[in-house]
Amino acid sequence: MQVCDPISDLLARIRNGQKAGHEVVTVPASAVKIAITHLLKEEGFVRNYKCIRDRKQGVIKIALNYREDGKGVILGIKRVSRPSHRIYVGVDKIPYVKNGFGTAILSKPKI
Numbered sequence: 001m002q003v004c005d006p007i008s009d010l011l012a013r014i015r016n017g018q019k020a021g022h023e024v025v026t027v028p029a030s031a032v033k034i035a036i037t038h039l040l041k042e043e044g045f046v047r048n049y050k051c052i053r054d055r056k057q058g059v060i061k062i063a064l065n066y067r068e069d070g071k072g073v074i075l076g077i078k079r080v081s082r083p084s085h086r087i088y089v090g091v092d093k094i095p096y097v098k099n100g101f102g103t104a105i106l107s108k109p110k111i
Helices: 006-020 029-044
Strands: 024-029 046-052 061-064
Touching: 006 024, 006 029, 006 061, 024 029, 029 046, 029 061
Parallel strands: none
Antiparallel strands: 024 061, 046 061
8 A cells, every 4th residue: 555645654653553552553664764763762752663674665663652651752743844735944944842842853955
């Protein structure tokens, strides 16, 4: 099954897995998804991840992180710039996420 927007699919699987209380979610692998998952691990939003190769695309197994009370660490996750609606901002116009208590993942063009 081909997904039109693989990054939104990754975020939706993480959000839905956390709401359902799953320990691990499985996502089809790609270089961008691995990079995003790595950043989420560095920031403490996911416990760990593992890339599993197969004869096809491969998968990423993502271990979700939960607080002591059993609620998920990720309070909100959304994609702002989509393929159908790109958002471009200058370095001086990047908004704060949750008044500085959140994380924004940005991409830039190759130079």
